[in-house]
């Protein structure tokens with residue numbers, strides 16, 4: 001097949017059109033950045049992979065423009081840990097929503113990837129070329145030169161201002177910039193089985209059957225699907241486990257004598273690994289290219305989505321000339337520590353729940369059951385307080401001080417607002433903009449023409465948010481956005497909804513000066 005020839009030049013070149021690369025492409029498309037995406041394959045990978053997303057991931061997908069109609073989601077209200085001897089010894093309450101989205105949903109990864117690819121096609125500034133594989137790259141002060149080859153052996157050089165390796169766990173970009181994964185490879189292999197239509201018997205929650213003889217996480221997914229993950233015992237091989245007769249035997253407890261509609265199966269060895277740096281010069285790593293985690297807390301793709309939400313606007317701001325290239329250094333600074341914390345949490349959960357030793361299992365699960373009797377500890381576990389918050393210790397925000405009323409480096413909460421007579425989620429009103437928000441004041445009127453001009457040159461805009469009842473401005477319908485403030489306040493919020501600074505209205509100029517010093 002003759003492959004279409006990619007252009008010779010682009011602002012951003014993305015290697016890999018998996019979910020991380022496609023999300024980044026769609027975000028860059030929103031910002032109007034000239035983007036080329038290549039993938040060695042034309043089609044999406046058909047393997048059984050991600051199944052769960054949290055509210056933060058759904059918020060990133062909201063930024064991309066994917067709503068509930070774009071791909072099916074099944075809200076999950078409960079995650080139960082079960083022991084064959086002790087029954088339910090722990091659980092997480094995932095009912096309800098946070099920042100406008102369910103705390104936990106399951107989904108079908110190929111459907112999400114199709115939706116992302118469809119969204120990418122709506123931006124004329126983004127081009128996708130399938131059947132092209134990255135071979136090599138070289139960077140200098142002007143840009144990155146990438147050598148690629150199509151399926152017929154035709155080679156092409158492409159010049160880009162920036163290159164992002166979203167090329168998965170075996171990333172070539174990672175090795176070409178001299179990076180390597182640090183961390184552990186698990187000795188455990190797992191068989192993943194996705195099946196459909198269990199005749200109304202599918203469960204409505206997630207359960208981890210923590211049997212030291214063979215642990216089995218089990219969960220439902222949209223479209224009448226369910227997933228089982230079977231830990232391999234020592235001596236069991238991939239070939240043996242992927243044999244249909246073996247799968248039928250493993251699934252027997254759930255099949256109730258019926259023949260199950262097995263959709264996909266695969267054996268994986270999980271890894272808990274992360275790069276030492278997520279970028280080198282003009283080259284960036286995102287998604288599985290930068291970090292890989294066992295799926296016990298469902299955070300692999302979620303971390304990739306956090307990466308690209310963080311990186312996209314920074315690439316856009318630099319390529320539009322709004323900000324200096326130095327802001328790109330904050331990508332590694334902000335994303336790597338959190339990605340590593342999530343990997344550690346997944347490892348911890350794996351050890352805690354999936355232990356193979358019967359005595360250790362009894363002790364660990366017994367202790368966890370006892371902890372349920374201590375209300376504060378139970379709440380800590382049940383309400384997912386052990387999940388690391390997405391709040392940066394260092395990065396592209398004004399240093400925290402005692403007078404702040406907001407958490408700089410954390411995400412602004414999301415809530416319902418009325419804007420231009422429509423009730424909408426606040427992120428949709430804020431849009432992909434760098435904003436100075438005024439709570440109880442009109443931010444623009446606080447500034448001199450000179451600082452206003454400098455703010456506009458950095459791509460800065462304004463939005464006034466009013467309390468419930470103030471319908472002339474964006475009306476905070478539940479007063480949740482304004483909740484931290486007792487008096488009028490101004491804030492700077494980045495396009496990825498991270499709070500950069502806050503101040504009293506009389507200090508608005510100083511606050512913008514500080515933000516401009518970080519950006520320009």
Ligand SMILES: Cc1cc2nc3c(=O)[nH]c(=O)nc-3n(C[C@H](O)[C@H](O)[C@H](O)COP(=O)(O)OP(=O)(O)OC[C@H]3O[C@@H](n4cnc5c(N)ncnc54)[C@H](O)[C@@H]3O)c2cc1C
Pocket residue numbers: 015016017018019020021038039040041045048049050051052053132133134135166167168169171172192268286287288289295297298299300301302303304
């Ligand atoms: C069993 C299992 C369960 C999981 N469960 C969850 C979960 O519940 N929640 C969650 O968040 N995550 C989960 N994950 C992780 C999640 O699936 C991955 O993190 C995610 O799919 C990675 O996306 P990516 O875009 O970074 O990489 P990939 O999807 O691997 O995409 C990389 C792309 O790059 C292309 N490519 C590679 N090399 C080149 C090259 N040299 N040139 C051109 N193209 C190239 C490939 O063809 C591919 O299309 C799970 C994973 C597994 C295996």
